[in-house]
Amino acid sequence: MSMDLTFLGTASCYPMPNRGVSCIVLKSDRQCWMFDCGEGSQTQVMKSSIKAAKINKIFITHLHGDHLFGLQGFLCTLSQNMPEQTSQETSQNPSVEIYGPLGLRRYLRTCLELSRSPISFSYIVHELEPVEEQLPQDWEEWHPEHTSSGLLHPGEGEGRTIRRDETGAWHLFEDSRFVVKAGAIYHRVPCFGFIIQEKTLPGKLDAAKLKELGVPPGPLYSRIKQGETVTLDNGQVIDPKDVVGPSRPGRKVVILGDTHDPSPLTSLAQGADVLVHEATLENNMRAKALEVGHSTPEMAATFAKTIGAKSLILTHFSQRYRPLGATLEKGEESVSKLQEEAEAVFGPGDVIAAQDLQTVHVQQPNC
Amino acid sequence: MSMDLTFLGTASCYPMPNRGVSCIVLKSDRQCWMFDCGEGSQTQVMKSSIKAAKINKIFITHLHGDHLFGLQGFLCTLSQNMPEQTSQETSQNPSVEIYGPLGLRRYLRTCLELSRSPISFSYIVHELEPVEEQLPQDWEEWHPEHTSSGLLHPGEGEGRTIRRDETGAWHLFEDSRFVVKAGAIYHRVPCFGFIIQEKTLPGKLDAAKLKELGVPPGPLYSRIKQGETVTLDNGQVIDPKDVVGPSRPGRKVVILGDTHDPSPLTSLAQGADVLVHEATLENNMRAKALEVGHSTPEMAATFAKTIGAKSLILTHFSQRYRPLGATLEKGEESVSKLQEEAEAVFGPGDVIAAQDLQTVHVQQPNC
Numbered sequence A, B: 001m002s003m004d005l006t007f008l009g010t011a012s013c014y015p016m017p018n019r020g021v022s023c024i025v026l027k028s029d030r031q032c033w034m035f036d037c038g039e040g041s042q043t044q045v046m047k048s049s050i051k052a053a054k055i056n057k058i059f060i061t062h063l064h065g066d067h068l069f070g071l072q073g074f075l076c077t078l079s080q081n082m083p084e085q086t087s088q089e090t091s092q093n094p095s096v097e098i099y100g101p102l103g104l105r106r107y108l109r110t111c112l113e114l115s116r117s118p119i120s121f122s123y124i125v126h127e128l129e130p131v132e133e134q135l136p137q138d139w140e141e142w143h144p145e146h147t148s149s150g151l152l153h154p155g156e157g158e159g160r161t162i163r164r165d166e167t168g169a170w171h172l173f174e175d176s177r178f179v180v181k182a183g184a185i186y187h188r189v190p191c192f193g194f195i196i197q198e199k200t201l202p203g204k205l206d207a208a209k210l211k212e213l214g215v216p217p218g219p220l221y222s223r224i225k226q227g228e229t230v231t232l233d234n235g236q237v238i239d240p241k242d243v244v245g246p247s248r249p250g251r252k253v254v255i256l257g258d259t260h261d262p263s264p265l266t267s268l269a270q271g272a273d274v275l276v277h278e279a280t281l282e283n284n285m286r287a288k289a290l291e292v293g294h295s296t297p298e299m300a301a302t303f304a305k306t307i308g309a310k311s312l313i314l315t316h317f318s319q320r321y322r323p324l325g326a327t328l329e330k331g332e333e334s335v336s337k338l339q340e341e342a343e344a345v346f347g348p349g350d351v352i353a354a355q356d357l358q359t360v361h362v363q364q365p366n367c
């Protein structure tokens, strides 16, 4: 089954006419999930081949504007293009589930209510409660109310508050194909990385051999595929090992928000097939990067090596770096510099500097 | 002195890659004022010749997303490009004053605080308190808190609450060149139109004649220009009528928010040199337009005639109308249809259907 990551915005800080801010879509067969939604993400979706109405989960890494300010507009536009649900359907079957840090529910509710924006589908905001170590030093200098009060928005369902569990993860959900968790990473504000773990895929049935052994097609096939030893009517015993190929490990995609230190996520992210890591500024601006809570390519590549990632995708580039392929004016630098700096640590070939609207195929592991 | 209106977004509802949502900039010598700030307005500014840092006043007609959702991002980006002020400078000299309906202060404060966005300059939100007749029938079905509570944002100054005065206007401010007021117009939510009245410009001094009469250049010139009769040292009396040309009436620009009925603004808008009026849907969709609180070109043109406007600029077009100059696919219609429908009522030549990034020069009245 295919898994594709599409980068809708690869700039940090603010959008420009030629480059959007943070927004990534992970598409796999029936699932279409968005990670961050900076201003202008809805027009970036329109420029891509992604169907906005297919997006059924949205994950927000942190509440900085370049990851958030497009969310209310995206939902409003989505609402225009979706058939209206009855209120019973709405309450039973939320169309869009949104995961993000504490405060997200209040942000969205305030935006949608003050703009009196009806939402034609149901949405739910599940909030991740940050832990003490994620709070910046100046946390108490600002006084926003983070918890949402008052009534739900007419389109809103009651969300969960998700706390860190004993394994150090925020367990978001599990469905038949994926387990999705979040983990803390350090930034100027509470920030998360998301770990999307595909479940182990059962091996393929050897249809020719089953026929040869006289197994009638039907329910027995799926019992065998699930690993069950079955006895045929003629007494013959079928061992799944003989007719099912090796199970295939699921893929692991790790998408980080902004960070100057993702070390709390080290064990959760271990062995990622793809690591998406920010690389805002070049290596010789490391001090500046740390000051504002960001990473250099070297830092990103080092973390990728630490977790044994198979490939590394860089994004969230400062606007000082022009997109790949842009004509450079004198004195300008391009994102390729950041890619080269990461390759110097991680090795060439397995580093991608993402471009707006680029789709990267997440490979099935070879085994 | 020049006065230019630049249309940064001319679409209604939501932005598309080829067309932004509501945002207009009025530029006149030292003043640069923005009217509405839908999502993506900051990138539209970047595409234009307008310098974002020059914008010192922002007017929001109403809190619908297509007029509002770009505001917090615009301020954040502006903040990155402005030198930091000392807190004393900040409190004495607000860099950006924002005017809009009650609820705007809470919207902005919530967005900026939850995203923990510092603003390097000072800003002030002045709220216009709507009157009963502006409230829609479903006003009580929604329960947003409109008044802002809690502490000011670190960059925020204390704003005024502006109420309708006995003339039926919300008096926003007056400076040496302009008087700016707002008036109620009817829409699905409380909505305003803005009336920018340039003050009468004194006539030009006839320098040759002054020299001939022996008036020494200096302070006397400006006293005469202000209309004062002066007596020279030699006893000669100078009557301003003889040396000052006729005073020139100031221009009047009226910019309306969304509306299906701007009649409460009729007397305030009287004699506008330029009327900017929405025309969301074509004439034969009048019922649909009224249902959603919008106007057809005929409605816009009729109002323009009612107030004796000299010219009419249409904007806020449904995305069903492709921009002027776009290649039309079969069955598609363009904004030119809306222009023609307005011309049929208002007369040809004085109707413009605005295009994104178009600048319209506001003419000095001929007299």
Ligand SMILES: [Zn+2]
Pocket (backbone or CB within 6 Å): A012, A013, A022, A064, A066, A067, A258, A316
């Ligand atoms: Zn960021």
Ligand SMILES: [Zn+2]
Pocket (backbone or CB within 6 Å): A062, A064, A187, A258
């Ligand atoms: Zn950030």
Ligand SMILES: [Zn+2]
Pocket (backbone or CB within 6 Å): B012, B013, B022, B064, B066, B067, B258, B316
């Ligand atoms: Zn509108």
Ligand SMILES: [Zn+2]
Pocket (backbone or CB within 6 Å): B062, B064, B187, B258
């Ligand atoms: Zn509106």
